Amino acid sequence: MVTANNALGKSEWYIMEKLWELAPRTYVQLCHELKDDPGWSRSTVQTMLERMTEKGVIRFEVVGRAKQYYPNVARDDVAVAEARSLLERAFAGSASMMMSTLVRKKQLSKEEINELYAILQGAEDKND
Secondary structure, three states, X not given: OOOHHHOOOHHHHHHHHHHHHOOOEEHHHHHHHHOOOOOOOHHHHHHHHHHHHHHOOEEEEEEOOEEEEEEOOOHHHHHHXXXXXXXXXXXXXXXXXXXXXXXXXXXXXXXXXXXXXXXXXXXXXXXX
């Protein structure tokens, strides 16, 4: 479970996206996929995998001589934890305050507003 104490950094999100997309991935496969991206050396990948394993957000299985890495948390669970963290930090835990700010600052398109309305209407219907 991702919490405020082990929230994912930008680089960790990048690796998680690779694992959510297609797991398992070995260290060599991840290095190959990241080799053209600036800042991703083999040692950086190794360090990130070790750190993420310690956090508990990924796990590995040894197959032959290679470690195969898997996500240990669902993408939705991480997204909810990150959203909750943002709400707590920036909006005193209030989703309505966040939405009000986005609307007031004209940061939502008409399409996004309609989508949000449909989501809220669906949630209201489920609670009846």
